[in-house]
Amino acid sequence: xxxxxxxxxxxxxxxxxxxxxxxxxxxxxxxxxxxxxxxxxxxxxxxxxxxxxxxxxxxxxxxxxxxxxxxxxxxxxxxxxxxxxxxxxxxxxxxxxxxxxxxxxxxxxxxxxxxxxxxxxxxxxxxxxxxxxxxxxxxxxxxxxxxxxxxxxxxxxxxxxxxxxxxxxxxxxxxxxxxxxxxxxxxxxxxxxxxxxxxxxxxxxxxxxxxxxxxxxxxxxxxxxxxxxxxxxxxxxxxxxxxxxxxxxxxxxxxxxxx
Amino acid sequence: xxxxxxxxxxxxxxxxxxxxxxxxxxxxxxxxxxxxxxxxxxxxxxxxxxxxxxxxxxxxxxxxxxxxxxxxxxxxxxxxxxxxxxxxxxxxxxxxxxxxxxxxxxxxxxxxxxxxxxxxxxxxxxxxxxxxxxxxxxxxxxxxxxxxxxxxxxxxxxxxxxxxxxxxxxxxxxxxxxxxxxxxxxxxxxxxxxxxxxxxxxxxxxxxxxxxxxxxxxxxxxxxxxxxxxxxxxxxxxxxxxxxxxxxxxxxxxxxxxxxxxxxxxxxxxxxxxxxxx
Numbered sequence: 322x323x324x325x326x327x328x329x330x331x332x333x334x335x336x337x338x339x340x341x342x343x344x345x346x347x348x349x350x351x352x353x354x355x356x357x358x359x360x361x362x363x364x365x366x367x368x369x370x371x372x373x374x375x376x377x378x379x380x381x382x383x384x385x386x387x388x389x390x391x392x393x394x395x396x397x398x399x400x401x402x403x404x405x406x407x408x409x410x411x412x413x414x415x416x417x418x419x420x421x422x423x424x425x426x427x428x429x430x431x432x433x434x435x436x437x438x439x440x441x442x443x444x445x446x447x448x449x450x451x452x453x454x455x456x457x458x459x460x461x462x463x464x465x466x467x468x469x470x471x472x473x474x475x476x477x478x479x480x481x482x483x484x485x486x487x488x489x490x491x492x493x494x495x496x497x498x499x500x501x502x503x504x505x506x507x508x509x510x511x512x513x514x515x516x517x518x519x520x521x522x523x524x525x526x527x528x529x530x531x532x533x534x535x536x537x538x539x540x541x542x543x544x545x546x547x548x549x550x551x552x553x554x555x556x557x558x559x560x561x562x563x564x565x566x567x568x569x570x571x572x573x574x575x576x577x578x579x580x
Numbered sequence: 581x582x583x584x585x586x587x588x589x590x591x592x593x594x595x596x597x598x599x600x601x602x603x604x605x606x607x608x609x610x611x612x613x614x615x616x617x618x619x620x621x622x623x624x625x626x627x628x629x630x631x632x633x634x635x636x637x638x639x640x641x642x643x644x645x646x647x648x649x650x651x652x653x654x655x656x657x658x659x660x661x662x663x664x665x666x667x668x669x670x671x672x673x674x675x676x677x678x679x680x681x682x683x684x685x686x687x688x689x690x691x692x693x694x695x696x697x698x699x700x701x702x703x704x705x706x707x708x709x710x711x712x713x714x715x716x717x718x719x720x721x722x723x724x725x726x727x728x729x730x731x732x733x734x735x736x737x738x739x740x741x742x743x744x745x746x747x748x749x750x751x752x753x754x755x756x757x758x759x760x761x762x763x764x765x766x767x768x769x770x771x772x773x774x775x776x777x778x779x780x781x782x783x784x785x786x787x788x789x790x791x792x793x794x795x796x797x798x799x800x801x802x803x804x805x806x807x808x809x810x811x812x813x814x815x816x817x818x819x820x821x822x823x824x825x826x827x828x829x830x831x832x833x834x835x836x837x838x839x840x841x842x843x844x845x846x847x848x849x850x851x852x853x854x855x856x857x858x
Contacts, residue, residue, distance in 0.1 A: 356704070448649050449687035453701045453748075454673040 337540075344458065344539060345532045351456070351463040362464040369430050369465070370472025374479070376425050381480035384417050385409055385487030393496050405498060406507035409488035410481075414511065414519040418481040420567050423526035426473055427559045431534035434465055435555035438538025439548040447539070462539065466531040473527035474520065481519065514578030522570055526563050533559040598661055599624050600756050600788040601646055606655035608641060615641050617834045618655070623756070626786040626825055628778075630799045632838075632856070633831035639792040640684065642831070643758050646790060647681055648672040660755065677701070680749030680757040684764055686741040688733040688748070694720070695729045698748045705752075719747040723777055739770030746777055750787075757781065759791040763798050775801050776814050782825070783807040796857065802826055803842040830856070 351357075392408040438461060441447050450457045485507055492498040537555040541547045599622040606619045615638040623629050633639050644650045645657055648664045657665050660678060667675070688697045696703070698719055702712045720726045723743040733741055742762055749757055759778060763771035775798050781787050783806055793799055803826045805814040817823060822842045830838035830845070832852050838845060846857065 444685065444690075445683045445687035446689055448644070449681070449683055449689070451649055451673075452647055452676055452679070452681040452683075453704070454676045455700075455704055456669065456673065 340540065341532070341536050344462065344536055345466075345528075347458045348462040348466045348532070348535070351459045352467060354459070356459070358460055358464050361460065362468055365464045365468035366472050369426070369468050370476060373426050373429055373472070373476055376429060377422050377476045377480050378483050380421050380425050381413075381418065381483035382487035382490075384421055384480075385413055385484030385489075386491040388412055388417065388484070389488035389491040389496070393492065393498070402496070402498060403502060404506050404510075405492050405496070406485075406488065406503035406505070407510040409492075410485050410507035411510055411515060413484035413488070414481045415515050416567070416571075418484055419477050419519055419522035419526060420563065422477045422480040423473065423523060423530065423563045424560055426469070426476065426527075427530045427534075427563060428556055430469065431530045431537075431555045431559040432552045434531065434534030435537040435541070436548055436552045438462075438535060439541030439551040442539065442541040443544050443547060457539070462531075462535040465535055466528065469531035470524055470527035473523040473530070477519065477523040512580065514574065514580055517578070518571070518574040521574070522567065525566060525570060529562050529566065530559050533562065599658075600627075600660060601790065602656075602658040603642075603646075604656045604658075606645060606652045606657060608638075608645065608650065608652045614834050616645075616652075616831075619831075619836050620655075621829055621836060621839050623788055623790055625788055627788055628782050628802065628823075628826045629790045629829055630802060630826065631790060631792045631829045631831065632796070632799060633794065634856070635794060637831040638834050639794075639831055640760050643681075643760050643790065643792050647676060647679055647758055677705075677752060678755045680752070680754035682742070682745045682749045682757070682759045682762050684760045686733070686738075686745040688741055688744060690733050692732075693729070694725070694731050694733070694736070694744050697733065697744060698751050700748065701752050715751055716747075719751040720744075722750065722780075723747045737770075739766050739773065742766065742770075742774055743777065746774070746781075750781065755788065757787055757789040759789060759793075761792050761794070763793060763795055768797075771795065771798055772801070774798075776807070778802065779805060779814050780807045782823075784809060799828070800842075803828075832856075 388409050396402045447457045492503045493500045534555045537551040541551040601623040608616050698716045699712045763774045808815045828845045
């Protein structure tokens, strides 16, 4: 019966949301309980944060560059190429820096978390961990969650900086603009609400990346095929959520700060 | 002579007459299909229970229920006198300190060395480093794999991985050991080595255990042999004798179709048991 099918799908969806909420709730709360796996947190921060630096630098630089190139050609029609820096820095700090950095980190780390934890699930290593008296959420999920939130914050700042620099390189060396004017407009246009908006986003996105990656990893079933499925789903779901939540945060921030 | 971790006898000391593990009318199902239906049995202190049954009959699920890794839909499971089916996970972690478990494929942590795998529980318990090293070497010596201490699981053969898994299970001197098909997928010679280790744990340290297998030859070897400490290997029990502390359970389609001694098993009139044993 079609109705029964809809009911079963709805129940499964609801159960998944419930499991996700329980997992993330426990992962957040575990930081306040002993034992705390500080060494694991540092290892994850290194792997997620330092390991992502090259892709974040490259993405940030080229995004800033292409933004300057595109903006300059549009602004030239109005004789306003002088505000290229303003456009690049605002776009990078409020939107592209957080979103693109998160998408890159999601592609690299949400998939990594889902496949690593998924492999541990299908080879019974998670069960073995529980049988040995260790809470796998505390040992595996909590360090990943906090490490991602913490490191994504700084990766975004790095991306914003490199993006603005990339825009400057293109503006000065390819478009022949004045460097000091670029940096002056880029700096002068920024207000605290822009910075706040740009820094709130990576905190939320970091949470999405780690929680979705770990959730799909910890719910993996069905051998190596299941691991592959979880990995793909983790990247797809976290990426879509990042873009969707970005809209919500932007709307909220504009509502609060008026810009 | 091979030394091994000395088991604590706290379960026995708690109350020697009390069973270590009790299943009472335990049922569990997945996606509407019952996997175990009204299962009841007991494991006494020092007893080895061999759980037989065809593939897919719910043997591994039963073992996971016994360790609280799964929760039953109905019925009660009591371990060391404590009901575990409603016990919070935090308390279960404490209780599992007295239970060793050997998983089907070993389930060793592939990113850790043999030393760190075996020491895992001790490290978590913040046991001093020297004590950890001493007990890890002791456990590895028991399974005769002392030389693999710095290797990774991927560098070991299937049989060696199972032996490391046994070392990991016994390193904290458990009162109950759960073996999930410890010889599954291994060649006969390696299987015999594993069975001998199970027997050694049974006969030398008298640890209660529940062993899942579908290999009859392993089950009957455990029932008909004993571990000779002097010779350091297993020998047949004289006069075709049977080990009195080794008993059987048999599962079929989620039901417990047999619970009794080796003698009762081989003389059973049940058509399924006859066919299974033939």
